Amino acid sequence: MDEVTHVAHVARIEKELRYVSGLVKQKGREMLNNYKITPPQFIALQWLSEEGDMTIGELSSKMYLAFSTTTDLIDRMEKSELVQRVKDEKDRRVVRIHLLEEGKRIIDEVIKKRQVYLQDVLVNFSSKEIVTLKENLIKLHQEMR
Amino acid sequence: MDEVTHVAHVARIEKELRYVSGLVKQKGREMLNNYKITPPQFIALQWLSEEGDMTIGELSSKMYLAFSTTTDLIDRMEKSELVQRVKDEKDRRVVRIHLLEEGKRIIDEVIKKRQVYLQDVLVNFSSKEIVTLKENLIKLHQEMR
DNA sequence: CATATTTGTTTTGTATGCGAAGAATGGTTC
DNA sequence: GAACCATTCTTCGCATACAAAACAAATATG
Structure with a gap:
């Protein structure tokens, strides 16, 4: 894998990690609603x-x-x-x-x-x-x- | 994959997602220290x-x-x-x-x-x-x- | 025009998070 | 064992986070 492609992959992973973490936080918060x-x-x-x-x-x-x-x-x-x-x-x-x-x-x-x-x-x-x-x-x- | 194994995998994924999200949050907070x-x-x-x-x-x-x-x-x-x-x-x-x-x-x-x-x-x-x-x-x- | 809806703000209250200072206990050194 | 230091946790002061309810302004709708 060339350098540029690698960096692009890492950037995308960084972005998806942000989204997923945000969703984990949000969905987690919703699930606590009744408690x-x-x-x-x-x-x-x-x-x-x-x-x-x-x-x-x-x-x-x-x-x-x-x-x-x-x-x-x-x-x-x-x-x-x-x-x-x-x-x-x-x-x-x-x-x-x-x-x-x-x-x-x-x-x-x-x-x-x-x-x-x-x-x-x-x-x-x-x-x-x-x-x-x-x-x-x-x-x-x-x-x- | 049998049902029990599947459930075990999902449970582990749930757990790892908690850990990773926590780390994303924590490392993210640290990285904001100078800003x-x-x-x-x-x-x-x-x-x-x-x-x-x-x-x-x-x-x-x-x-x-x-x-x-x-x-x-x-x-x-x-x-x-x-x-x-x-x-x-x-x-x-x-x-x-x-x-x-x-x-x-x-x-x-x-x-x-x-x-x-x-x-x-x-x-x-x-x-x-x-x-x-x-x-x-x-x-x-x-x-x- | 009168009323309802949409879009944000204000108010009020609780929770989160940290640093600095303090209190209590335990360990060390002489 | 007295003086001193380290540790574990609490208290205090402050800024931020988050939401529900009441409110205000602008717009849409009949």
Whole structure:
């Protein structure tokens, strides 16, 4: 592939990534309509669900947020009884965030809803295309990190 | 492909899409560090740059935002002289948003920066993989719309 | 002309996000 | 063990983001 063609491909990928990310954001927001959680709250719940209890620092790092932002986020999520702060016994500085029943219920429902949506989106993809797409995304994710 | 495998693939794609979108958001935010624009401002500038002058309504629709949100956004962008409101001569209700020099300069720079970043990310992709990724994303974008 | 519709703005309220300063705890050095 | 430093998290102040509801202006429609 000559240089010019390569650059053109990359430019197009950049553009499509912007569009797809925007759509993921938008569709994701719409899917939260009937639940009492916001997009960042969804992401926090998803992390807690996948990785178990985490400290404020760990969650901040996963979500690429400042500590202060996470503190506020967890304040609100605690108020709506989605999660609970638990002080670490060994190191009293550390606060561990624990997923509560209601949070678990909601995140499971929303994740399922997203997968149903995606199954619909992918209805015109062949089995082979699905596998390729999956592998592409995994590699892209790895390289972007 | 049997049903179970298919569902597993879709679930993985959903997950990777979340990760990639998150990274696009985060890396995008970092790349704006040296510029005096915010992420939504970047998206607005990108639309105006690609599609030319647009009304508040059109931009709201493209960005999936309420009118009131866009009004505020454009207020701030006008204050920092990135864009300018122009009243439509024919229909005095309509406000057309016009990209100014400074806005054009910044958006071009940032888009270029993103492409350079992506070229770096894709350095371990073969020519064939690049093409496949591009086609995958285009199709995914189409089907998500 | 009277009324309805379209297009944006204003108002109000909540959420997001960050940096700087502060508080509490834990570790280290002498 | 006192003084000092590092860490983990919270508080505060500020700007932005986002939306619903009320409002205003211009236009379309009967």
